[in-house]
Amino acid sequence: MSQTVVLGVIGSDAHVVGITILEQAFSAAGFDVVNLGVQTSQEEFAEAAVAHDAGAVLVSSLYGHARQDCQGFHDVLESAEIDAVTYIGGNLAVGQDDFERTRETFRELGFDRVFDSETDPEEAIAALRRDLQIRPTETERVTVSS
């Protein structure tokens, strides 16, 4: 399966730091990364996934409006015939006391995996490797101390 990952911050959200760090982490882990940057629409995600034959679409949201921004997202992907793995991560609800409930909400919206903002990039990378059945490459340059 394709090792190309499409990354972006959905909606009107302009938080760029996290996505920049994710881009670096996935690149260093050997993935081909297409970073759409901040303020990316559902359609832009879909177009990029088609254009690059993406194996995974990674959505970031940090400003608390993720649920609204992701309504119908998987319909858009489906109508573009995209069968990429989809992840979402970040501050997904305002005041996320109960992350399990938040996770359930986004699983129901169609995401394969849901991460909170404390997740290390390594965790998402390890998950994606499993989901795409990829083994760590020899070009792997990231040293993880744990």
Place this chain on the structure above:
Amino acid sequence: MSQTVVLGVIGSDAHVVGITILEQAFSAAGFDVVNLGVQTSQEEFAEAAVAHDAGAVLVSSLYGHARQDCQGFHDVLESAEIDAVTYIGGNLAVGQDDFERTRETFRELGFDRVFDSETDPEEAIAALRRDLQIRPTETERVTVSS
């Protein structure tokens, strides 16, 4: 009238900084100062005033119990036949929102003048010069810029 000033902190109060500064200020202004220090009883004030033929007795209190500590003080002075001017200053009541009322209380106890803790030593010195009819001496070494 005698230029000797007896100074002390009354009661169980151990605040020494203010009295040390007063001692310096009155000495620099040309007075002879007898500093009884902290934790001075009414009787010790009276004894010192008699022994040194004091022109003034200056009482300091900063721990909020001045009214109790000064009850009957002027009777003690009177029975020792002391006619010195008496001043009191410091934090004379706990929460002194209305200093005028505090002043009235201590005037009724017999003090000639009552000062709050914000009073500059110069103000007390000027008052004492008036009360003892003393003019600034040539040995005056304090420069006051206002």
Place this chain on the structure above:
Amino acid sequence: MIRDERLRSDELRRIDREIRADWSTGAAVEFEEAIAFHDSLPASKRFADVLESADVPLLQPRAGVPRLDDQIDLLESLRTDGGADLLPTTIDSYTRDNEYEKAAEGLEAARETGEDTLNGFPAVNHGVSGCRELIESIDAPIEVRHGTPDARLLAAITFAGGFQSFEGGPISYNIPYTKRHGLAETIENWQFVDRLAGAYTERGVRINREPFGPLTGTLVPPSIAIAIMLIEGLLAATQGVRSITLGYGQVGNVVQDVAALNALQKLGEEYLPDEVVVTTVFHEWMGGFPPDEARASGVIGLGGMTAAIARPDKVITKSPQEFQGVPTREANAAGLRTTRQVIDMAIEQEIDIDGIDEERALIERESRCLMDAVFDRGDGDIVRGTIRAFDDGALDVPFAPSDSAKGAVLPARDDDGRVRIFEWADLEMDGEIKEIHGARLSRRADTEGRDQSFRMVADDVDAISEGKLIGRPEPRGDV
């Protein structure tokens, strides 16, 4: 193609007419009458004079609420309870996007409900008379702070409304704030703003202009910030601005911060024309804050200490509630007073720290490299050079959301906590400097027993909010 040339008078008038038609309150702007209003203001409200004549750093908070009377109350309390020397008026997000209709609705809702339905003061909607009521009510100079790529109408109204200082610039209010505004577009917009400030200046009303130094607020290497400050200062000077305050955001390493502020002042005076009065502003830490007021006060304390040593002309303070977003006025005033106490206790002390001159020399050398790259690409024209340098990544800002910058350069702290460049991408920098940064980062990697990697960047971004300066890996269990 747009060039670094003074906007012609007829162009100034034409654009002025056009943009004033964008919203009803534009009609009330009248230049001659505005000059008369400024002339009527007392010396205590002349921003440039107050700032330039101060002999200790002046303190200024951030603050903006939708309703005029609330804004007056807020600023008055920051002046009296907080002891602010200079005051701000922060503009709401709709106005920043030129959505005056939405701002009007928000203001209406605020008036009806009494709640702050906008995140700032919609100065365009309040219009000239509303601004003047604010200026007249507060006995201190007030600056307009915003983040607006196209701030032409905002400038026209607030200048006429009596404000004498205006934050922002074509790069600093574009690259960190918005995704899709082209640099050529924002430079053109800001040429108008600066030319308008220049027109006031020529009539004796010296409007102070303040490029926004912290940029993306996240580990911006000093030389990148300084180069952008110099460019925006030069652009403003071309349009006739004569009072320019160059900005810099604290990175948290005292030596580097003091060195950067020194370099900023020195290079500002060197690069900008002699007729410009250059001052500097130091922003207390703009990155993530600890989610705890006590720890946040510690971050603010370090900022105050740095300001006492570097002695910038102005300090923009943070509040202990920074983590949770907009602070209460009490917390805002508390941030001012914590900063004031530290500065006033430390500023009379002689605190000369070793290594500041070396660090300053390094920052200056880097800044000159970047400025040369810009000048070279513009064949002497700084506008063209700036556009081309951002286009090919020779000039870049880390974590920039804008499509106008590559955003490919990445910073990381060295073993002493100074911000170095870990990923240069296409940033134009001489090889020796790259080696210096590489060696410093390598020393940190040795200390931490790990390879240099983006993990350091990620760890550093979170470090201060987690209570440290440098994002070290957690010690292993067996250590």
Place this chain on the structure above:
Amino acid sequence: MIRDERLRSDELRRIDREIRADWSTGAAVEFEEAIAFHDSLPASKRFADVLESADVPLLQPRAGVPRLDDQIDLLESLRTDGGADLLPTTIDSYTRDNEYEKAAEGLEAARETGEDTLNGFPAVNHGVSGCRELIESIDAPIEVRHGTPDARLLAAITFAGGFQSFEGGPISYNIPYTKRHGLAETIENWQFVDRLAGAYTERGVRINREPFGPLTGTLVPPSIAIAIMLIEGLLAATQGVRSITLGYGQVGNVVQDVAALNALQKLGEEYLPDEVVVTTVFHEWMGGFPPDEARASGVIGLGGMTAAIARPDKVITKSPQEFQGVPTREANAAGLRTTRQVIDMAIEQEIDIDGIDEERALIERESRCLMDAVFDRGDGDIVRGTIRAFDDGALDVPFAPSDSAKGAVLPARDDDGRVRIFEWADLEMDGEIKEIHGARLSRRADTEGRDQSFRMVADDVDAISEGKLIGRPEPRGDV
């Protein structure tokens, strides 16, 4: 006359018997059983080991309430919410005056009303078992802090109760705290306390002893504080104490504070016997605080910064509610976290400030002058020398309420904010040093356009609480 000699075993036992009869709880003290209790404690509660092996400054607050369960709650919250590394148990005033009956009444009232009717923890009344319950409940080392001139029974009970650190000394808990206790009397009392600590030490339970460095807390010149620390350290060492923490209270000038802490560590190691492990403790500003939590946080921030540069072994923190007296536990924890944030952000930075070595050399020279005066007066016996030096004013403490010190020496800040001596009185100091101080104070007088006078002293005493370091005169209206 009393001499600096180790208390004989029979004397130790005799006094121990006597003082344990002073209050009913004394009967439960049994040395061998106490050693067994200490031996049962985990490494994390061994005060000396934890302190001496730390590689960054450990933080410790002040805290004491009357009831045992409340004290456990309070310490646990300071450990978890405040992140304290070391904990205190501050003793109430009645116990300090050996008024155990009144302390018992206060404790009873506290138990009945649930209010804090005592200003600390009456450890004698709680007895050995109460102390042990506290020690067992808290997973950190705990120190006894008090201010007791005759702390013999307190020491006997708290040592047996499992405390492994004990503040105070014959000078530092006499001169600043009480008017009428003679020095010979308090030295004799503390010889017992130190000998008892020595007896535990010889059995492998190294009781840490900490002379109280800040003394009167008001502009104490560093060399005076250091000389008294060295004397109390020597006295403790004679009695067999092997873990001694010398204290110093912040004066607010960073260079002088760092220099003083360096000098304290160096002279401590030089003057004290090799078998003693010398550590240092830095007290955040002990003088008057601003009546404002925000400004108080600034004072605390400067303390944290100083600690990050000087790297003492321990820091005793203040709270933002310092002005109003005893802080809430939340404010106490806040002071810890503000300090922690500043230290953790600054401690990895290389901050070498010019002039620290010169200032340290001056402080060392002054301290040696004072120590020589003491040794000379005692013909080699430091106890006799100390008593005589205080008696004739060769050694003196400013603002001392005690009749045992002249209290005639007066400090004032110089133009840089360092504490110098304005009035030497009979303090024994070589002429060249006096000239240096005089010249520094004269420079300040010139700056301020006024004569050197006690007014400077008075202004300096109030300065920090009024928001400045140096008590400058108000600028005249016409300036």
